[in-house]
Every structure is written in structure tokens, then in C-alpha cells.
Amino acid sequence: MKTLRRLHPREHDVITDPPQFLRRLFDLAVATADPMRIVGAHLPARPAGRLIVIGAGKASARMAEAAEASLGPCEGLVITRYGYARPCDGIEIVEAAHPVPDAAGAAATARLMALVGDLGPDDLVLALISGGGSSLLCAPAHGLTLAEKQAVNAALLASGAPIGEMNILRKHLSAVKGGQLAALCAPARVLTLLISDVPGDDPALIASGPTVGDDSTAAEALAIVDRWAIPLPAQVHAALQQGSGVVPCGDARLARAETRVIAAPAQSLAAAAAEAAAAGCELRLLGDDLEGEARDIGWAQAQMALAVAAGMRPGDRPVLLLSGGELTVTRRGAGSGGPNAEFALAAAIALAGAPGIHLIACDTDGVDGAAEVAGALVGPDTLAQAARAGVSAPDALAANDSHGFFAAVGGQVITGPTLTNVNDFRAILICPS
Known part of the structure; x- marks a missing residue:
């Protein structure tokens, strides 16, 4: 203490x-911590190319609403928890399940990834990320199924493991977390605005850091599994043994990615x-x-x-x-x-x-x-x-x-x-x- x-x-x-x-x-x-009070001061100017707004988390729809209040209608897609949607003029708001992901979240994540998959250097991705994004951004890695990801999430929630260790494991079972979303956006510029729900406000841990590089390894994720006696489906355990797509901090694809924590406990x-x-x-x-x-x-x-x-x-x-x-x-x-x-x-x-x-x-x-x-x-x-x-x-x-x-x-x-x-x-x- x-x-x-x-x-x-x-x-x-x-x-x-x-x-x-x-x-x-x-x-x-x-x-x-109301996004309508804080987001406006951190918004960028519109780029020469496209402005794409993406996001995930319990605050993300409100953040999108705040962004459009300043920038006007924007192109984009944001995933939030059921019941947390807000009215937006251009940004599509999709509701999905939290704390255990569902098919709606998986389908929306696939569409979000496709939206940023063909951008150029003049384009700008504005990522609006808050707590809850770990389950709302759902893209199973290594051919894992949604059902397997759901089983892991449920086991994590019952384990007593701290949020930081939960999110390390989530990253290595995902195709979008641990910097992988920002890597998809390259060579576009990425500006991530974060509302922190994690002790210490580490951007790499908020929503499992979809736009933030991470130097942890799949072996560390397996050690967390052992430490907290988390029961894993056999296919999930095998996937971790094969490694993961988590993007290390110095990766060139992250060179134009910037993060800002705009609200914290x-x-x-x-x-x-x-x-x-x-x-x-x-x-x-x-x-x-x-x-x-x-x-x-x-x-x-x-x-x-x-x-x-x-x-x-x-x-x-x-x-x-x-x-x-x-x-x-x-x-x-x-x-x-x-x-x-x-x-x-x-x-x-x-x-x-x-x-x-x-x-x-x-x-x-x-x-x-x-x-x-x-x-x-x-x-x-x-x-x-x-x-x-x-x-x-x-x-x-x-x-x-x-x-x-x-x-x-x-x-x-x-x-x-x-x-x-x-x-x-x-x-x-x-x-x-």
C-alpha cells in the first residue's frame, strides 16, 4: 500500500x-472523463488524403460523437458495448458483447480491418480507444475460432489475473491487438486517442494496445497461463507455442503511429x-x-x-x-x-x-x-x-x-x-x- x-x-x-x-x-x-469534454482539444487537422475514424471500447462511441462535433461528419467504424451507441453522422457505430466477445464483434472487427487495409501516406487514421476494447476488437489469430476465444476470455475473467497479464495473453491470441491494427494502417499516419482504464496508464495495455507495439512474447503469454492455472483449449495452447503476430515496438510499420492518453483515473x-x-x-x-x-x-x-x-x-x-x-x-x-x-x-x-x-x-x-x-x-x-x-x-x-x-x-x-x-x-x- x-x-x-x-x-x-x-x-x-x-x-x-x-x-x-x-x-x-x-x-x-x-x-x-466525459469524452465530450476532452476529445476536441486533441483532434488533428484534416489530412490531404482520407480521414478514417476507427475505434473500440465502452467510451469509443462517445469519443466518435465528440470527434464529429468538432470535425463534422467522418468516414469510419467504431465498435462499442451493447447499449453504449451514440448518434453519429458519418461514423458507423456497431454494438457488440463485453466482457466476452461475440459474433457481432468479430464481424465488425473484420470490417474495421478491411477499412484500413489499403491506405496511402497522405491518409490519416484516427483511432479512438478505451477500456473494453480487448473483447470488442475480436480477430482470433492462428486460425482459432470465436468459440475458443470466448472460452479463453471467460477463463481469464474467473482467474483473478491482473488486467496487464490478461491483456498480454489476449494480444498473442489476436490478429489485431499488440500493434497489429496500426501495422495494417501503414503507410498512413495513425493518431490514437486513449481513455485509460488500466493501472499505470500504459498505452500498450489499454484495450490490449491495438495500435501500440509490444515486445512481450508468446512464451511470456504461456507463462501467464501457467501462473494463473488458466484452462486453455488444446488448439489455443498449440497456437501460442507457434508464436504470434504481435508487432515489436521498433517495427517500421509503427513509425507513423502516435498515441495520447487524454483521460486517466x-x-x-x-x-x-x-x-x-x-x-x-x-x-x-x-x-x-x-x-x-x-x-x-x-x-x-x-x-x-x-x-x-x-x-x-x-x-x-x-x-x-x-x-x-x-x-x-x-x-x-x-x-x-x-x-x-x-x-x-x-x-x-x-x-x-x-x-x-x-x-x-x-x-x-x-x-x-x-x-x-x-x-x-x-x-x-x-x-x-x-x-x-x-x-x-x-x-x-x-x-x-x-x-x-x-x-x-x-x-x-x-x-x-x-x-x-x-x-x-x-x-x-x-x-x-
């Missing part, structure tokens, strides 16, 4: 409705921190790039909150623990849940109804795991509400049924499509009791 860093507030207001306050911070974090957390400081909170920033098992981090942050509460006196400022990153869940049971709700459930158990402590944990894309739920709110009465509803928090955690638990106690946060994706948002508010 990183050393805590404190920001001193300007004033000391009374927070009369902690759940509403925490939800306001989350909504501000999401709004800060740190910016959204900073906006929430400023709002909380203005409300009188003492800020303790735990980092924007936390990784690890959701239930373990939930327990650890709950212990921090309890320690803060134990040292508080009446009249002290509220303290806010703020963090981002991407946590993971190792599938143990058959319930419905995601890393944010599982973090919240583990924290609720550890807090055991401690007075004055409230928390929110949500994914900024509005989807925690595979459910149409952003995350959850926890308060001092959460476990009492569970008892009245006849549900057991420990049993729900054992079954990975955090979404079921919070549905029963009325603690779910449901936003619908947010049209952006800068990863997890977690805030724990400790008020003097």
Missing part, C-alpha cells in the same frame, strides 16, 4: 447526507478530491493504480478506516480515503458480483456496523464485472439491513454474490451507460461520531 498523502481542506462543512455526498463525488469523477480522482476538500474533508489518497484481490483490499481499507475513526474526537474534520485502480475477483462461487461490489461487501463485513463510516465503490463505466450495476454503497446500517432481509454477508462473499447481497439491502449503484471508462472509484468517508 502506498504511503498516505494528505491534502488540507479549505473549510470545514458538515456533511449531512454521507451517501449522497459520496455519490456526488463518484458522479463528478465520471463527468470529468488520476484526473477523475483529483476532481473528486478537490470537491471533498471544499466540503471540509481531510484527504488521504491511497493511489490511482491499486491492484489485487477485491476482498483483500476491501478488508485492508476497512481496517484503515477503523483506525482513523478510533483516533477521532468530536469536532474533527471528516476524513476521506480515496483510491482507484483495477481490482480483481477470483471466482469461488456461482453468485453474481464484480470487483467493486466485492470490495464493498468485504469492507462491510470488516466494518461490522461501525458508526460514522460510509463508503462507495463503483466502476466508472457503469458495469461492475458483467452486470449492469456500477457498484455499491455501504453504511453503518448495511449489515442490520441484511439481517432484516434474511441475507448473510459472509455467505454472499463466499459465493461471490456481492450484487445479490446489495440488491437485497438496497445498496446497489446503478447508473446505466456512463459512456466513459477510467476504472474503479473508491471513497471511504469517516465522520466523527
Whole structure:
């Protein structure tokens, strides 16, 4: 865990409705990463040749909408998650499945690759990429089938592997990731605008880096398989042993490819921190790039909150623990849940109804795991509400049924499509009791 860093507030207001306050911070974090606010400043001038707009991810349709708001109607194709489409005048928006790819995504990816396959040096490809692109851009390599790719994705999601290692494996099983899409565009210029959903904001890991070179190897991908005991179909294992088409960083086909991260978790957390400081909170920033098992981090942050509460006196400022990153869940049971709700459930158990402590944990894309739920709110009465509803928090955690638990106690946060994706948002508010 990183050393805590404190920001001193300007004033000391009374927070009369902690759940509403925490939800306001989350909504501000999401709004800060809205593509309509940020894309326009990074758009290029139209080229002498063709301008082709392509993209993939949960924010990509909104990014395309923002691009056309500045550039006017454009030629292109963007793939986004079902329910995340936006109106565009020239760019075609295709919806497909996430987090496990489907036939619609595979067909759209083939069309996208064909669109950039015959460009010249005067042409420009504007690639709009965000989290979710790893499953939405689906082009199986080495003659692998869609069904085999789906099996790998499902196994990855249940493995508990960190997102960076998941994406290395995905690259080496793909004909489009790991710089291969940019190589297809050569000799055209490629400008990629990225909204980051990965800890550390490495462009090579966002959506598995379709326009970014990568020096990892198929042997490293096989080591990840072994490390996380990921069950692979025999044909997939054989394909990895044959190598892959991932494009190394120094490849000449990438010479005219440029990437820019235009929105990242740190910016959204900073906006929430400023709002909380203005409300009188003492800020303790735990980092924007936390990784690890959701239930373990939930327990650890709950212990921090309890320690803060134990040292508080009446009249002290509220303290806010703020963090981002991407946590993971190792599938143990058959319930419905995601890393944010599982973090919240583990924290609720550890807090055991401690007075004055409230928390929110949500994914900024509005989807925690595979459910149409952003995350959850926890308060001092959460476990009492569970008892009245006849549900057991420990049993729900054992079954990975955090979404079921919070549905029963009325603690779910449901936003619908947010049209952006800068990863997890977690805030724990400790008020003097």
C-alpha cells in the first residue's frame, strides 16, 4: 500500500447526507472523463488524403460523437458495448458483447480491418480507444475460432489475473491487438486517442494496445497461463507455442503511429478530491493504480478506516480515503458480483456496523464485472439491513454474490451507460461520531 498523502481542506462543512455526498463525488469523477469534454482539444487537422475514424471500447462511441462535433461528419467504424451507441453522422457505430466477445464483434472487427487495409501516406487514421476494447476488437489469430476465444476470455475473467497479464495473453491470441491494427494502417499516419482504464496508464495495455507495439512474447503469454492455472483449449495452447503476430515496438510499420492518453483515473480522482476538500474533508489518497484481490483490499481499507475513526474526537474534520485502480475477483462461487461490489461487501463485513463510516465503490463505466450495476454503497446500517432481509454477508462473499447481497439491502449503484471508462472509484468517508 502506498504511503498516505494528505491534502488540507479549505473549510470545514458538515456533511449531512454521507451517501449522497459520496455519490456526488463518484458522479463528478465520471463527468470529468466525459469524452465530450476532452476529445476536441486533441483532434488533428484534416489530412490531404482520407480521414478514417476507427475505434473500440465502452467510451469509443462517445469519443466518435465528440470527434464529429468538432470535425463534422467522418468516414469510419467504431465498435462499442451493447447499449453504449451514440448518434453519429458519418461514423458507423456497431454494438457488440463485453466482457466476452461475440459474433457481432468479430464481424465488425473484420470490417474495421478491411477499412484500413489499403491506405496511402497522405491518409490519416484516427483511432479512438478505451477500456473494453480487448473483447470488442475480436480477430482470433492462428486460425482459432470465436468459440475458443470466448472460452479463453471467460477463463481469464474467473482467474483473478491482473488486467496487464490478461491483456498480454489476449494480444498473442489476436490478429489485431499488440500493434497489429496500426501495422495494417501503414503507410498512413495513425493518431490514437486513449481513455485509460488500466493501472499505470500504459498505452500498450489499454484495450490490449491495438495500435501500440509490444515486445512481450508468446512464451511470456504461456507463462501467464501457467501462473494463473488458466484452462486453455488444446488448439489455443498449440497456437501460442507457434508464436504470434504481435508487432515489436521498433517495427517500421509503427513509425507513423502516435498515441495520447487524454483521460486517466488520476484526473477523475483529483476532481473528486478537490470537491471533498471544499466540503471540509481531510484527504488521504491511497493511489490511482491499486491492484489485487477485491476482498483483500476491501478488508485492508476497512481496517484503515477503523483506525482513523478510533483516533477521532468530536469536532474533527471528516476524513476521506480515496483510491482507484483495477481490482480483481477470483471466482469461488456461482453468485453474481464484480470487483467493486466485492470490495464493498468485504469492507462491510470488516466494518461490522461501525458508526460514522460510509463508503462507495463503483466502476466508472457503469458495469461492475458483467452486470449492469456500477457498484455499491455501504453504511453503518448495511449489515442490520441484511439481517432484516434474511441475507448473510459472509455467505454472499463466499459465493461471490456481492450484487445479490446489495440488491437485497438496497445498496446497489446503478447508473446505466456512463459512456466513459477510467476504472474503479473508491471513497471511504469517516465522520466523527
